[in-house]
Amino acid sequence: MLSCTVKFCGGCNPRYDRGEAYRRIRESLSGVARFSLPEDGASYDVLVILRGCTGCEYLYEDIQADVRLIAVCEADIDSIIRKIQTLEIHKKD
Numbered sequence: 238m239l240s241c242t243v244k245f246c247g248g249c250n251p252r253y254d255r256g257e258a259y260r261r262i263r264e265s266l267s268g269v270a271r272f273s274l275p276e277d278g279a280s281y282d283v284l285v286i287l288r289g290c291t292g293c294e295y296l297y298e299d300i301q302a303d304v305r306l307i308a309v310c311e312a313d314i315d316s317i318i319r320k321i322q323t324l325e326i327h328k329k330d
Contacts, residue, residue: 241321244284252311253311262321269321270325282302284300285307
C-alpha cells in the first residue's frame, strides 16, 4: 500500500471544490493508498498537491515524497487517481 499525503494551496482563487476532490481521491484509492496529513520528518510515496488555480507554483519541497502529483482543476483528479493506481502496481512488482 502506498503512503500518501496531501497539501492544499492557499485557496485564494479556487475554481473547484478541493475538499470534494480529496474525498474522491481517497475513496477511489481505498485499499491502494493510505492518506495522512504531512508530518515533520516523514517520507511518503506520493504527495498530492491540490491547487485551486494555475497561479500557485509552490511544490512543498519541505515534504519528502518520491512522486508529486498536482491538480489545478477538477479534470486533473481522474488522472491523479490513475497515476497512483499505476504506482501501486509497479510497487508490487
